[in-house]
Amino acid sequence: MARAAPRSRDGDPAARFETLYRLCYEDLLRYALRRTGRPEIAADVVADTFLVAWRRLADIPAEQPRAWLFGVARNVLANQYRAERRGVDLAARLRTELSDATVVQPDAPAEVSAAFRTLSETDQELLRLVAWEGLSAAELSQALGCSANAARIRLHRARQRFAEALRELTPAI
Missing domain, CATH: 1.10.1740.10 (RNA polymerase sigma factor, region 2, helix turn helix motif)
Incomplete structure (x- = not known):
């Protein structure tokens, strides 16, 4: 029109x-x-x-x-x-x-995998970045966009929560 x-x-x-x-x-x-x-x-x-x-x-x-x-x-x-x-x-x-790329998940005992899955996504990602991807604390801080000290603190706390989850799921020897 x-x-x-x-x-x-x-x-x-x-x-x-x-x-x-x-x-x-x-x-x-x-x-x-x-x-x-x-x-x-x-x-x-x-x-x-x-x-x-x-x-x-x-x-x-x-x-x-x-x-x-x-x-x-x-x-x-x-x-x-x-x-x-x-x-x-x-x-x-x-x-x-x-199509040819393969993802290899690390072998871990069932108790370790179960404890890991109980953690928050944030804690899981922190631990993966360090354990699986081999990032140092300085590299972790860069990936997280925070100071190296803050990254170390977050990693330390994630490790503590992981250790606690393992203790809860693993029978005492």
Whole structure:
């Protein structure tokens, strides 16, 4: 449906943009919904379209601003399709490359594994980073984003909780 070109009373860019937005938002949203079928993607397309419109407000033709916005929306959709295709292609390549990768879990007695599973995810991750990945306290602090002293304290407490869990699950000899 043809719409009149938005004009602002005083040449105010914000007023022109607001008029464009009010006149074309629903049309652009319907356009995007028909092409994507997913409301969240359609909303992103419209938002990106109006972002371009705001940045290039001076480039929007006064005679056919709605058509110009549809052209921008087409380009935004094309960019999203290309990005999605690249993501799918990358995932396929990674699946192929990693199909031969093997994960080797350390052998541990059943009691040790059971005690380990009783710990919080945070404690488990701390202990894994040190025991399985071989991180030092300095490296652990970097991975956790805290000081080396804080990392040592967290590790010490995790080890204490692990030892307590082992004592509870292991029969006294």
